Amino acid sequence: MAEVSFHEVTKVFPNGTTAVEALTCTIADGEFMVLVGPSGCGKTTALRMIAGLEEPTSGAIAIGGEVVNGVSPQDRDIAMVFQSYALYPHKTVLQNLAFGLRQHKMPTAEITERVREVSSLLTLDDLLDRKPAQLSGGQRQRVAMGRALARRPRVYLLDEPLSNLDAQLRTQLRADLKQLHQRFSTTTLYVTHDQVEAMTLGERIGVMSGGKLLQLDTPQEIYRRPANVFVAGFIGSPPMNLLSASAADGHVDAGDLALEVPGAPSGELVVGVRPEALRLPTGAFAAAASRPPPPPPGSRPCPPSGLPSSPGSTRAVSPRWARRSNLGCHWKTCTCSMPRRVSRWPGPSPSPPGAWPDPEDGSDAAGGAAGDDPGVAVRERQRECRRHLGRAGRVGRHRPP
Numbered sequence: 001m002a003e004v005s006f007h008e009v010t011k012v013f014p015n016g017t018t019a020v021e022a023l024t025c026t027i028a029d030g031e032f033m034v035l036v037g038p039s040g041c042g043k044t045t046a047l048r049m050i051a052g053l054e055e056p057t058s059g060a061i062a063i064g065g066e067v068v069n070g071v072s073p074q075d076r077d078i079a080m081v082f083q084s085y086a087l088y089p090h091k092t093v094l095q096n097l098a099f100g101l102r103q104h105k106m107p108t109a110e111i112t113e114r115v116r117e118v119s120s121l122l123t124l125d126d127l128l129d130r131k132p133a134q135l136s137g138g139q140r141q142r143v144a145m146g147r148a149l150a151r152r153p154r155v156y157l158l159d160e161p162l163s164n165l166d167a168q169l170r171t172q173l174r175a176d177l178k179q180l181h182q183r184f185s186t187t188t189l190y191v192t193h194d195q196v197e198a199m200t201l202g203e204r205i206g207v208m209s210g211g212k213l214l215q216l217d218t219p220q221e222i223y224r225r226p227a228n229v230f231v232a233g234f235i236g237s238p239p240m241n242l243l244s245a246s247a248a249d250g251h252v253d254a255g256d257l258a259l260e261v262p263g264a265p266s267g268e269l270v271v272g273v274r275p276e277a278l279r280l281p282t283g284a285f286a287a288a289a290s291r292p293p294p295p296p297p298g299s300r301p302c303p304p305s306g307l308p309s310s311p312g313s314t315r316a317v318s319p320r321w322a323r324r325s326n327l328g329c330h331w332k333t334c335t336c337s338m339p340r341r342v343s344r345w346p347g348p349s350p351s352p353p354g355a356w357p358d359p360e361d362g363s364d365a366a367g368g369a370a371g372d373d374p375g376v377a378v379r380e381r382q383r384e385c386r387r388h389l390g391r392a393g394r395v396g397r398h399r400p401p
C-alpha cells in the first residue's frame with residue numbers, strides 16, 4: 001500500500017493537446033478516491049501517468065513517497081483496469097486472470113486460490129476456458145477487473161471498470177468493491193462517469209475539467225458546497241438549478257426567486273438551488289400561494305358585450321364567434337379566463353391547429369384558404385361581386401360569377 005501524489009503534473013501530447021494541466025493532489029495511503037469529469041478532461045491520462053504508460057511533460061509523480069518519473073510500469077507494483085479492457089486475445093480467461101500472478105512468480109496453489117476467488121466474485125466460473133473474442137463486452141470487462149483484483153498491488157487504478165455491466169451486476173459489484181476495499185485498504189484511484197458510483201464509492205471525489213482539477217473533497221462537501229459553477233452543474237442528478245441574479249444590500253433578485261441573504265456580495269451572481277431544497281407549500285400557505293395574483297394596476301376585465309376583435313379595437317365580436325375562431329382574449333391586462341391570444345393571425349405555417357383568421361383582417365394572405373372560414377368566404381364573394389358589378393352596395397342580391 002502506498003500514497004500517490006501528483007506535484008504540478010502537466011501532460012502535453014506531441015500533437016499539442018494538453019490533457020492534464022498543473023495537477024497537484026495526493027491520494028492518501030489506503031484511500032478510495034474517485035475522479036469524475038466530462039469526456040476528454042484528462043482522467044485516463046492521469047491514471048496512465050501513475051501506471052507509467054505515459055510520462056509527464058513536467059512535474060513529478062510519487063508513489064509511496066518515491067518519485068517514479070522514468071520508472072518502468074512493471075516496477076511500480078500497480079494494477080490497472082483499462083477502459084478498453086486490454087486482455088491478451090490469445091489467452092483464455094483463466095490464463096488472463098492468472099497472468100499477472102505468474103509474472104510475480106507466485107506459487108501455483110496460491111494462483112489457483114486467487115483465481116478461484118475472483119472468478120466466483122465476478123461470476124466468471126463458466127467462462128474460464130473461453131478466449132476474449134468469445135466474450136461479450138460486459139464479460140470482458142469483468143475479466144479485466146478480475147485480472148486486477150487477483151493481484152494485491154500497492155495501488156489499484158480502475159478506469160470505468162463497471163461501465164459495460166447491467167444495472168444489477170453493477171450494483172452488486174459496487175458493493176463487492178467497497179467490501180474488498182474495506183478488507184484490504186489498497187490505495188485506489190477510480191474513474192467513472194456514473195455519479196451514483198462516485199458518490200457511494202469515493203471517500204473523496206476529484207472533479208476535473210479541461211485537464212484541471214477543479215475541486216477535490218468529500219462527496220458531501222462537493223454536493224453541498226461546489227467550488228464553482230461548473231462543479232455545481234456537473235455534480236448531481238438532476239443537476240442543480242442555476243439562476244442568473246443580481247444582489248444588493250443582502251437582497252438577491254433571481255427573477256421569480258427573491259431571497260434575503262445577509263452578507264451576499266453585491267453585483268451579478270449565479271444562484272444555485274438543488275431541486276430537493278425546494279419545498280411545496282402546504283395548508284393555508286399553499287391555498288394563498290395557489291390563488292391567482294391580483295390584477296395589475298390599470299387592468300380591465302373583458303367588455304361584457306363580447307371580446308374586442310383585435311387589440312385596441314372598439315368593435316366587439318360575439319363570444320360565439322370568438323370561441324369558434326379560437327381568438328381568445330386580446331386584452332393584455334385582462335384577468336378573464338379566456339385563453340390569451342398572443343398575436344394576430346400569423347400566416348399558414350406557424351398557426352395553431354384549428355385557428356381561424358382574424359375577422360377584421362381582410363387580407364386573404366393572412367388566412368390561408370378562404371374556404372376554411374365561412375366568414376372569409378362570404379367576404380371574398382362579396383368583394384368578387386363588387387369587382388364584377390362595380391357597385392358597392394346591394395352585394396347580397398347578386399350571385400358572384
Ligand SMILES: Nc1ncnc2c1ncn2[C@@H]1O[C@H](COP(=O)(O)OP(=O)(O)OP(=O)(O)O)[C@@H](O)[C@H]1O
Nearest residue numbers: 013015017018019038039040041042043044045046
Ligand atoms: N495519445 C494521445 N495523443 C494525443 N492526444 C491524446 C492522446 N490520448 C489522449 N489524448 C487527448 O487528451 C485529452 C484527454 O484524454 P483522456 O483519455 O485522458 O480523457 P478522459 O477524461 O479519460 O475521457 P473519457 O471520459 O472519454 O475516457 C483528450 O482531448 C484526448 O483527445
Ligand SMILES: [Mg+2]
Nearest residue numbers: 043044083159
Ligand atoms: Mg478515459
